[in-house]
Amino acid sequence: MPNKIIQKSRMWKYFIEATVNIIQEEGMDQVTIRKVADRAGYNSSTIYNYFKDLSHLTFFASMTLLKDYTNELASYIKLGDTPLDKYKLAWECFSKYSFSQPEIFHTVFIMDLGAQPEKLLEEYYEIYPSDLINIPESIKPILLQRSVFKRGESMLNIAVNNGLINKNQAEDINEMTNLVWQGMLTTVLNNRTNYDIDEALKMTMKYITKIIVNETEK
Incomplete structure (x- = not known):
């Protein structure tokens, strides 16, 4: 591996680890360039040699906190017999972890990161x-898809190719299930509900299941 890549990797990890520590100890809203630089032992200006802005740094730090979700996703999907079963199980896994880490999932999947x-x-x-x-x-x-919509689309295309649903049904299912999840995540993130994580998951999956059943029965 070229020395330049090794150096980039090393510096990235210094700053990302520092950011993760701040997130875990103080919260996402307490992350600043100055704090990260101080923790990593560098000047603030050095961070901009490796990251465009603070949102990119918190994105990468948040990605390291998704490991439990990414490691369990395959186990969830494996339990499904059909592509639609697998789609629903993928949502169950995604929702379970996103409601327990709403700020992390918002940062990775919803926050504006630019182009x-x-x-x-x-x-x-x-x-x-x-x-x-x-x-x-x-x-x-x-x-490798950041867009939750595109993730769902790729899974539902398998159901379309298997003749379980048509393209229009796939598009409607994908749009409505995304809106249900985004609505619940926003509600949980803003403390606008008395639901605990299990209740939020139960309600989300109730409506996602209804959407899939209603669309496939048309």
């Missing part, structure tokens, strides 16, 4: 390739 967010995912896995070692090949294309 080409998928490029940021590629950069992350270049620095942390070990995160994909135990991930089945069939799951990797999903994880």
Whole structure:
């Protein structure tokens, strides 16, 4: 590996680790460039040699906190018999972890990161390739999509190709299930509900299941 890449990887990890520590100890809203630089032992200006802005740094730090979710996703999907079963189980796994880590999932999947967010995912896995070692090949294309909508689309296309639903049904299912999840995540994130994590998950899956059943019965 060229020395330049090794140096970039080392510096990234210093700053990302410092950011993770602040998130875990003080919360996402307490992360600043100055705090990260101080923790990592560098000047604030050095961070901008490796990260465009603070949102990119918190994105990469949040990605390191998704490992439990990414490691369990394949186990969930494996339990499904049909593509639609697998789609629903993927949502169950995603919702379970997102409601327990709403700020992390908001940062990774919803927050505005500017242009080409998928490029940021590629950069992350270049620095942390070990995160994909135990991930089945069939799951990797999903994880390399930052857009939750595109993740769902890729799974539902399998159901379309298998003749379980048509393209219009797939589009409607994908749009409505995304809106249900986003609504619940926003509610949980803003403390606008008395639901605990299990109740939020139960309600979300109730409506996602209804959407899939109603669309497939048309």
